[in-house]
Amino acid sequence: MSSAGPASGCDAPPVGVDGILRERGQREVFCGLTGIIWLHRKIQDAFFLVVGSRTCAHLLQSAAGVMVFAEPRFGTAIIEEKDLAGLADANEELDRVVNRLLARRPDIKLLFLVGSCPSEVIKLDLSRAAQRLNSRFLPNVRVLNYSGSGIETTFTQGEDACLSALVPDLAFSSEKQLMIVGSLPDIVEDQLTRLLGDLGIGKVVSLPARKAGQMPGVGPNTKYLLAQPFLAETGTALDKRGAEHLPALFPFGAEGTTAWLHAAAQAFGVPEARFEQVIAGPRERARKGLALYREKLAGKRIFFMPDSQLEVPLARFLAGELGMELVEVGTPYLHKGHLIDELAALPPGTMISEGQDVDKQLDRVRAARPDLTVCGLGLANPLEKEGLSTKWAIELVFSPIHGYEQAGDLAELFSRPLHRRDLLRV
């Protein structure tokens, strides 16, 4: 199990941009368990069993928009007094819960045991539990484990932990292939795969796949593109399997998507003329889509509270392609390796903050009075009440925003609060 992985890279001096503000105080962010909300839909035959407390279960149901699905593919094994007091053997209890669960859900092929704050603190060894359960349930069900605990992971880091748990389990493949890494909405994944195919890149695979049995192989002839900026551990795990990372801007907006595809085109020896020919149409559509919102957003001042780690690439997109002014770009962690191109593409002197001291940061929001503040759900209504327009950060994780065809939609997400403010007379 990883221990506070991304934190280890924080001490190095900033690359490309100076004056990064690092804060240690109260953080107002989700823990990594929250990633289960989209991951359990992405991998259709996987189940996520959180081993945690009533708080974990309550978080999942609150973050899931309160019970949208009749029976989701996630659940919580709630640790009780007797498990802590040693009256019951926690491992036996866990086996009992897993037995009951798998008996109820014979359709499940992949089970993640997900560690939480309490399970980490009482040092319940879920990797050993997974081994033990594998010896009983393989080949029908594969059991893996990762930690989504709030003492180790922030929000989207939960997906990173989940995917990096998948990597050692991937089959070896010596085939020449391109891997898209990061869970994308199915339609976006299909669009990007199609474009890469049109470029003449033979085999394009995705991690995660939509089914447990269809996870891609990996090996020295695998080159991978990260679709999300929060996959530090997953990248490291893929590197260990011999795969090669293709550094690029992230595929947000017309320019970001072009740069992302271009990195793949270069690595696979696609001629420039072919590249231009394939992307010209969709890139033009994306630019047209963006033009609609540029007028509304250009010159508007935006403040990012730290949330999903999407902040830096989105800020680059909003400043570069829509002319917005960046007041502050807050991010829970700054992975300078994966963000090197993004940081370089930000306007010089952009104020970046890493970590959080929420009350102090809110003081800065109030002092700056930005036109738009991107923040978590706990802060949005209070800021609106103070007359500050907000954009829920979580929507950026739940909506299709990558690639050419979604560039306009992404801009619309930022323009909607401003449009609504202009519209309302109440």
Add this chain to the structure above:
Amino acid sequence: MQLTVWTYEGPPHVGAMRVATGMRDLHYVLHAPQGDTYADLLFTMIERRDHRPPVTYTTFQARDLGKDTAELFKTAARDAYDRFQPQAMIVGSSCTAELIQDDPHGLSLTMGLPCPVIPLELPSYSRKENWGASETFYQIVRTLADKERKPLPAVGENGPRRPRANLLGPTALGFRHRDDVAEITRLLGDLGIDVNLVAPMGSSPADIAGIGEADFNICLYPEIAAQACSWLERTFRQKTVKTVPIGLLATREFVSEVCAVAGLPVPTDLDQGRMGWWSRSIDSTYLTGKRVFIFGDGTHAVAAARVASEELGFKVVGLGCYNREFAREVRAAAEKYGVEPLISDDYLAVEEAIEAAAPELVLGTQMERHIAKRLRLPCAVISAPVHVQDFPARHSPQMGFEGANVLFDTWVHPLVMGLEEHLLTMFREDFEFSDAAGPSHLGGHASSAPAAAASTAEPAGEVATIEQSAPATTEIGGWTSEALAELGKIPFFVRGKARRNTERYASEHGVTTITRDTLYEAKSHYAR
């Protein structure tokens, strides 16, 4: 370990947050990791609160665990005092901090904070949200109530004064607490009674100090206020009004009890709303004997059972609660209605019980609303846990005479209406009356696809297929295809009951093959 899909209650510190967020000038310092800050959104999103809950989380991380998490707590507490200047603070641990045993209470004592600090011991691995709210409110009252402050003399310089009551129990994120308080305050005003204090909702620590100045207490939400009320009874000799005024009859009894405690005559000219007449009016005849399944917190469930049974003429076919602390009250009520009480916080067990009872209406929480949707049963929400829809823009109390009006509307409207019910029964094969169409006045539900999982309400299509492809002698689960086809002609909202009754009749009478005749024999056997 308990396997949970959905939970009815959050952890106990969320109960404490509901108390703190309902109050003013109180601050909660919670020793907790960063993920626990999700709880803020319950208040800002579900209840649309326009301020952050008054909670500071220490948000310790893995790397802090080896170092000094206690120091982190002290820094957070000091910063919170300096920034928010509360009149009092509550301090405690969430589930994870409970395991690292930093003792927020002891730490805060050594800090010499310039306001009262109330320590909370909320055991996360054995208790839940309501218990946490109750314990928090009790500790706040116990610590802050000024024992020197007593009611003013009943007769002062200007003659006799109006009696004064405390309204206790409403919190942030409570089911209709906002509207109940407004309604009961108005009702008390009509009776000639002043409200001394509403708490926790809307009160400050300074207000709590004067809690003893009321002549008596009204325990609106026993889940949260019963413990505090009993302490006040012992300490200040304040009587407690215990009738929960949900429903017409309960509200009348509440008025009598309040007047008796306050030493006032019961007025004869109170406006009692329309609910009584609406229910007696001839249009409501079709409500008679509607089978209703009720589940919620103990207080709301018991109250709903009485309203359903005595005020609307429904038949209670299931009754239960998720909070074990009120199991005794629910068991007593269940005995009265002749049903097996369901005391469980296992959502799947509740779903099974509803499916087995095959009710025509479900009164429950947001969980039961989802279950009912899946089983294609009408449903109204009567209890927490809450959802954004449980905070309507309009005034919509559950308590008092207006509350009774609201109950009538919200419980009756989801049902198929009287005349439509007859037509559905008579012209079952009319293509536009197909099951998928649902009640015509609920347009939004009309196109909803039949839920495949619902065994009590299988789609008509399945029955039709059987009818066409199989000879009349084929047996499926003991049913001949002919009998199954006949069953399919019964409107969906009573089909579950018909199937269940027929199968029970068959097994009790040793019938192995259910024919069309068996169906009608069972019908006459169980005729109501």
